[in-house]
Amino acid sequence: MKISRLEISNFVGISEFKIDLGKINILTGPVESGKTSIIEAIEKGFSNKSQRVEVIRHGEEDATIFIKTDDGLEIDRKLRSNKADYLKVRKAGQAVPSTEKFLKQFLKGELFKPLEFCTKSPAEQAKIILNLLEIHWTMDDIANWFGEIPTDINYDEHILQVLGQIVKNYFSQREVVNREIVVIKAQVTGYKNELPKNYDGEEWRSKKVSEYYQAVSDAELLNKQRENATNLIEGLEGRKARIKAEAETEKQTKRNEMNQTRHEIEEYRQEIVHKIDTLKSAIAQKDQKMEQSDYAYNLEMERKFLQIRDEYALKKDRARQEIQAGVKDLEQQVANHEKTIYGNDLELTSLLGTEENALLSISEKADERIKTEEAKIESSRKLLAETVEVEVEPLKLAAAQVAHMQSFLRDYDLMASLIREKLAPREELAKVLTARIDKGREMPTELLKTTALPIPGLAVDGEGKIRIGKTLIDGLSEGEQLQLAFRVAKTQAGQLKLICLDGWNKINPTERPGLRRKSARMIFNMSWSRLRTET
Numbered sequence: 395m396k397i398s399r400l401e402i403s404n405f406v407g408i409s410e411f412k413i414d415l416g417k418i419n420i421l422t423g424p425v426e427s428g429k430t431s432i433i434e435a436i437e438k439g440f441s442n443k444s445q446r447v448e449v450i451r452h453g454e455e456d457a458t459i460f461i462k463t464d465d466g467l468e469i470d471r472k473l474r475s476n477k478a479d480y481l482k483v484r485k486a487g488q489a490v491p492s493t494e495k496f497l498k499q500f501l502k503g504e505l506f507k508p509l510e511f512c513t514k515s516p517a518e519q520a521k522i523i524l525n526l527l528e529i530h531w532t533m534d535d536i537a538n539w540f541g542e543i544p545t546d547i548n549y550d551e552h553i554l555q556v557l558g559q560i561v562k563n564y565f566s567q568r569e570v571v572n573r574e575i576v577v578i579k580a581q582v583t584g585y586k587n588e589l590p591k592n593y594d595g596e597e598w599r600s601k602k603v604s605e606y607y608q609a610v611s612d613a614e615l616l617n618k619q620r621e622n623a624t625n626l627i628e629g630l631e632g633r634k635a636r637i638k639a640e641a642e643t644e645k646q647t648k649r650n651e652m653n654q655t656r657h658e659i660e661e662y663r664q665e666i667v668h669k670i671d672t673l674k675s676a677i678a679q680k681d682q683k684m685e686q687s688d689y690a691y692n693l694e695m696e697r698k699f700l701q702i703r704d705e706y707a708l709k710k711d712r713a714r715q716e717i718q719a720g721v722k723d724l725e726q727q728v729a730n731h732e733k734t735i736y737g738n739d740l741e742l743t744s745l746l747g748t749e750e751n752a753l754l755s756i757s758e759k760a761d762e763r764i765k766t767e768e769a770k771i772e773s774s775r776k777l778l779a780e781t782v783e784v785e786v787e788p789l790k791l792a793a794a795q796v797a798h799m800q801s802f803l804r805d806y807d808l809m810a811s812l813i814r815e816k817l818a819p820r821e822e823l824a825k826v827l828t829a830r831i832d833k834g835r836e837m838p839t840e841l842l843k844t845t846a847l848p849i850p851g852l853a854v855d856g857e858g859k860i861r862i863g864k865t866l867i868d869g870l871s872e873g874e875q876l877q878l879a880f881r882v883a884k885t886q887a888g889q890l891k892l893i894c895l896d897g898w899n900k901i902n903p904t905e906r907p908g909l910r911r912k913s914a915r916m917i918f919n920m921s922w923s924r925l926r927t928e929t
Contacts, residue, residue, distance in 0.1 A: 397463065399413075400412070400436065402435045403433045404450060405434075405449060405450070406446060407431050407451070408428045408431050411428070412571065434449075435459050439469050440501040441473075441497070442479075442699075450475055456472055457799070467485045470482040489763045516868035526849070526882065532839075536549075539834075544564070546563060547563060556837035559836055560834045565827075578812060585805050589802050595810065597794065598800050598801060598803065600728035620777065623773075624774070637760050637764055641757060645757070648756065649749065652745055652752075660742075670728050673725075673727050680720055680721050851863045871910060889922045
């Protein structure tokens with residue numbers, strides 16, 4: 395398929411242009427004579443694309459492009475400034491759609507220009523070449539390959555470039571994560587260096603330091619009990635002798651108390667006896683006085699009987715009554731003192747029994763204490779027989795070690811928390827990112843297995859970089875670049891088989907014959923229509 399007829403009006407700088415085309419068509423003319431406009435018109439006719447903002451000739455309302463091919467296809471495109479553009483596609487004897495989609499099958503992307511290709515950057519060249527590789531993919535494929543859809547990626551690029559971006563993105567993420575891992579590991583090492591060698595926090599956490607100190611306390615108590623038991627056994631006879639001596643001392647004290655009480659009672663009794671004797675003497679004196687009084691009064695009565703008998707008889711009775719009253723009182727005092735003496739005698743008699751009972755009680759208590767001591771001896775002997783002395787120092791050292799080791803648990807927990815909450819997740823993330831990087835680097839090879847390579851020696855590495863043989867495209871010589879450009883042109887031309895050498899004048903004149911021969915072969919072999927411009 396090739397262009398046989400081209401008609402252009404009011405397009406860019408062209409007012410009117412009509413031409414029948416052959417296999418090779420050479421356009422010549424000065425700068426700004428419209429040579430590039432003709433090429434752009436062909437491109438606009440098939441793709442509706444243009445590198446210019448304004449394509450309708452200044453001052454006109456519309457522009458037309460008519461293209462006819464050697465197989466009868468006709469394209470009639472009108473570009474209008476005040477109305478919607480018009481497109482009509484016809485083909486003799488066939489019904490064809492008047493759609494952009496239908497036309498795009500004849501021209502892959504833009505009209506390819508080999509010489510312009512050589513001036514593009516390696517990234518732009520790579521994009522063009524990668525567009526030749528028709529690899530079907532969807533966003534679901536991305537999600538399946540990487541377990542997610544990575545962000546900050548230009549998914550409008552070719553899938554191999556997309557993969558290169560993804561790998562680079564993941565690589566950058568992994569570098570950040572690895573730097574964080576290095577920092578966290580340094581922190582972990584800092585904590586670890588503060589811990590004893592081979593420190594296992596969980597082992598020491600499970601130990602109860604209170605139980606260790608309780609074991610020390612129990613051991614000390616047991617040893618103290620054994621010591622006390624030994625001392626009890628060894629001091630039994632001394633304690634028994636001491637108990638007996640204390641009992642004898644207590645008895646003697648009690649005897650002394652009783653003797654003192656007896657002495658006091660005897661003294662009191664003697665005092666009462668003396669009082670009784672004094673009272674009896676007073677009574678005797680009163681009796682004697684009463685007798686003397688009776689005799690005196692009798693003598694006086696006899697002298698004065700007649701005269702004062704009655705008066706003296708009354709005095710006598712009164713005196714006698716007074717003496718008798720005094721005697722009676724004294725006799726009552728004597729009776730009272732005799733009762734006291736009787737009570738003292740009873741008290742002395744009772745005191746003897748009390749003393750005996752007290753002494754017996756002291757003896758019984760001493761015997762009971764001796765039995766208690768002997769019972770303690772039996773318990774002590776049993777304790778010594780059933781137990782052994784415990785080494786307390788090792789238990790103290792073990793308790794101190796547990797307490798010391800548990801003092802490191804805070805640093806251990808901080809280290810474990812750092813590992814669990816920061817280091818482990820980042821290491822896991824690094825593994826995931828590494829797996830995704832590996833996947834991204836493997837995918838170009840896997841995808842290239844599913845498509846035919848349009849250029850001999852073409853290869854795409856894991857980063858989406860284009861190589862011809864083993865050389866990156868930005869490392870090709872000028873001649874290799876031009877050769878690559880023609881290979882790309884051959885693939886890119888599509889059904890239209892159209893290549894444009896816009897800028898022929900820029901090629902070294904010594905190389906032009908070779909390019910003409912190569913172009914002729916291409917035209918001959920591929921039946922290409924060739925449009926080349928020269929100044």
